[in-house]
Structure formats: structure tokens, C-alpha cells
Amino acid sequence: MNLGDEQLSHVSHPNPVPAREREALLRNPVFGRVFTDHMVTIRYSEEWGWYDGKVCPQGELPVHPGSLVLHYAQEIFEGMKAYRLPDGGVTLFRPDANARRFHNSAVRLAMPPLPEELFVKSVRSLVRTDQDWIPRAEEGALYLRPFMIATEAALGLKPSAEYLYAVVACPVGSYVQSDASAITLWASETYSRAAPGGTGEAKCGGNYAASLAAHAEAVREGCDQVVFLDAVERRWVEEVGSMNVFFVFDDGSLQTPPLTGTILPGITRDSLITLAGDLGLKVREEPYSIDQWQADAESGRLREVFGCGTAAVVTPIGKVRSQSHDFTIGDGEAGPVAQRLKSALTDLQNGRRPDPYGWLDRVL
Known part of the structure; x- marks a missing residue:
């Protein structure tokens, strides 16, 4: 049962960060330290393919201590941003290129490639859900971190039969925190x-x-x-x-x-x-x-x-x-x-x- 053209399911956060607290966090966010309310998760198994795709409250991931990612480092990720436009809209920058690179990284690490259209769909869904987290400062953006880890519990050196793909997001300002110009x-x-x-x-x-x-x-x-x-x-x-x-x-x-x-x-x-x-x-x-x-x-x-x-x-x-x-x-x-x-x-x-x-x- 491969996840196809159907939309990702949505589970809203029961206690999102209050607007006033969120605005305070957005004034000068330290890169990668502040996370939005939601994340995306999609699971994979050799039997089912890609399944159980959803936008859900951001939280801890249940990972078995024998998961292959913890022992043999089957893990890949991407880095990309969503930007606020002058008219108030929101855009991604070349997400198709990130999707292709994520596919290539998966192949190199002997992981199942996530369909590129599903990669883009997942990122777009999270941005729409957490759009209020995009800073309005000149260098502000929403940094997106799609990643995939091997989750099968097996202490033998082999490609995993199960994986978790996820996307988390952080509001960010300037990456370089320095007064020096070079x-x-x-x-x-x-x-x-x-x-x-x-x-x-x-x-x-x-x-x-x-x-x-x-x-x-x-x-x-x-x-x-x-x-x-x-x-x-x-x-x-x-x-x-x-x-x-x-x-x-x-x-x-x-x-x-x-x-x-x-x-x-x-x-x-x-x-x-x-x-x-x-x-x-x-x-x-x-x-x-x-x-x-x-x-x-x-x-x-x-x-x-x-x-x-x-x-x-x-x-x-x-x-x-x-x-x-x-x-x-x-x-x-x-x-x-x-x-x-x-x-x-x-x-x-x-x-x-x-x-x-x-x-x-x-x-x-």
C-alpha cells in the first residue's frame, strides 16, 4: 500500500505555542534552536512501501535502542528554506533540487528513495501548517530539515527493512553571528x-x-x-x-x-x-x-x-x-x-x- 497521490493526514497540535510567545521567539531566533509546532512523518517498510504520512504535533520520536541508524549510521538529510514574500505570500526555493539530492543520497546509503513528488508535498504541507513561524525580518526564513533514518531493530550489518522519514522546521535569522565581514x-x-x-x-x-x-x-x-x-x-x-x-x-x-x-x-x-x-x-x-x-x-x-x-x-x-x-x-x-x-x-x-x-x- 504505497502512499500515492492522497494528501498527508493532519493532526493539529493541541497546545501550540501562544501567538505572543511565538512572536517573542521570532524576534532574534538562534539558528536551529527554536522549533515550530508541527512536523511531518512518513514510514516505510519493505512490505508496505511508504505509508502513514501525516503532519502532526512536533515531539519525540520513539526509536528502539537496536535501531540500525544508531549502530550503522543509515541516515540522510536535507537543508532548505521557506521565505516570506513582499505580498505576504510564502515560497520555497528549488525544492525539486533538494528532492533530487535526497533521492541520490538515499541511493548511496542503500536506503529506499522517497518519491520526489512526495518529498516536495511533505515540505509544502509543513510550511502551510506552520506559516506563522516564518520571521518577517529581512534575513528571516523558515529553515526546513527533511531527514530519514533506519528504524529496524537488528544488530546485523545490512540495509534496514524499515525507515522513518520526517521534516522539522526552525525559524532562523542570520546564520553567522559575528560582526566581522569575513x-x-x-x-x-x-x-x-x-x-x-x-x-x-x-x-x-x-x-x-x-x-x-x-x-x-x-x-x-x-x-x-x-x-x-x-x-x-x-x-x-x-x-x-x-x-x-x-x-x-x-x-x-x-x-x-x-x-x-x-x-x-x-x-x-x-x-x-x-x-x-x-x-x-x-x-x-x-x-x-x-x-x-x-x-x-x-x-x-x-x-x-x-x-x-x-x-x-x-x-x-x-x-x-x-x-x-x-x-x-x-x-x-x-x-x-x-x-x-x-x-x-x-x-x-x-x-x-x-x-x-x-x-x-x-x-x-
Whole structure:
């Protein structure tokens, strides 16, 4: 009995957060700390397929201590946002792209792919239900976290026969809580993020757990974030923390590492490549070494560097340090190309400029 075209059932929260308390929480929400009243859950079994889909009160999930997710880390997730439009409506940004990536992550982790139309339906349903939680501040949005975990209780190494898919939501403001216009990176020579043939291009929790020690190393060295080099030669730049990275040169061109299987195919990355091209900026997807990065920064050929992702949008990078590198990009501050691209993207996401790409999926 596969869940098909029928609507998800709705169970309203019996005691939602009172309007006055909710408005107080929305004034300056710390990223990922405040949750809305409801969530979506859909179950899967080999016998029944996808079933029991519903929007229900947000609460704890009953998980058996022998669930495979707790022992063998069969887990994937997505990150996306819903935005308030100038006319009071609400839109999602490229949810079809998140659905495709979620499908691909499931395949890599030997999990049953959730039908892409069901993924989009689930997110739209939660946004409609908890629309009052979307902040009205300029950088405010409703951050959505779809995820799937293996729930079969079995302590044998195998793909689970049962899964739980869920979506939770958090009102958010700016991701970066800092007065600095650009961050400082630590280029780790101890840790790598992903190796060829691994799970680097999947959005699974294990990738992020493995990055935490590297981030802690960066913090100990007085830096804001870590930049990962490739696992084979330890010279090619891959990702900045959980962000993709772009380099801006003195001829106005941009460069970003190619997607060869070890880098997450970011939706913000893909969007910025399109926007940059339409702004007359040439974008190359080519490898870039840390030694070349330092040489280009010191010669002045490299003018700007920035990271990008759903949570942080665009984050300028001003300095890079490691055991064998120490250099500044430009004047160490945010540059005009990063600011221009961020404005182009956020203006489109928030409905302040036309959407010629069909990226906005209006929910309300």
C-alpha cells in the first residue's frame, strides 16, 4: 500500500505555542534552536512501501535502542528554506533540487528513495501548517530539515527493512553571528572530509560528524572555520566546513572546485553559477590547490573568496592559515562580487526581483 497521490493526514497540535510567545521567539531566533509546532512523518517498510504520512504535533520520536541508524549510521538529510514574500505570500526555493539530492543520497546509503513528488508535498504541507513561524525580518526564513533514518531493530550489518522519514522546521535569522565581514580559515593537514568512492557527494550525517574534530582544530588555532583539502594528495581545495567555495580573480572570473564525487553538489553553488553567468561573470569548475591559492592571494591575482550554502548563503573569507600557510585575500574583508551575488540570490529568494528560472515554488 504505497502512499500515492492522497494528501498527508493532519493532526493539529493541541497546545501550540501562544501567538505572543511565538512572536517573542521570532524576534532574534538562534539558528536551529527554536522549533515550530508541527512536523511531518512518513514510514516505510519493505512490505508496505511508504505509508502513514501525516503532519502532526512536533515531539519525540520513539526509536528502539537496536535501531540500525544508531549502530550503522543509515541516515540522510536535507537543508532548505521557506521565505516570506513582499505580498505576504510564502515560497520555497528549488525544492525539486533538494528532492533530487535526497533521492541520490538515499541511493548511496542503500536506503529506499522517497518519491520526489512526495518529498516536495511533505515540505509544502509543513510550511502551510506552520506559516506563522516564518520571521518577517529581512534575513528571516523558515529553515526546513527533511531527514530519514533506519528504524529496524537488528544488530546485523545490512540495509534496514524499515525507515522513518520526517521534516522539522526552525525559524532562523542570520546564520553567522559575528560582526566581522569575513571569516578566517584553518587549512587542516590532519583531517580530510571525504575520499574517492566514499560518501562525499551524499548529504549524510556521518560526513558532518567526521568534520567536527577538524572544526575543533580550527577553533583551537583561533580560526572561524576549516577548509578541507583532498584526501589523496592533500593539496586540492574541496569544501569550507559545510560550504562550497568560490574564488574571484582580477579579471572578474570565478572558479570553484569540480564535482568529482567528494564534494556535496550544493544547490546554492549551482544557483550562484547560473546567476554569475547572467551577470556577465565567467565561472570555471576546475581544481585549485592551496599553494596556488596562496600564490594568487600574494600576487593580487586573487581578489575575493567566499563560501556558500543554504544556511549561511554567502560567507566572505578574508584569511587562511595552516601549519605551512598564512595569507590574506585582498584586504581581508568582504568583496564586491560576493556581495553582488548574495544580493542577487537573496533578492530572488525573497521575491524582491523577478524569477526567470522558475526556482520559486509558491506555497501560499
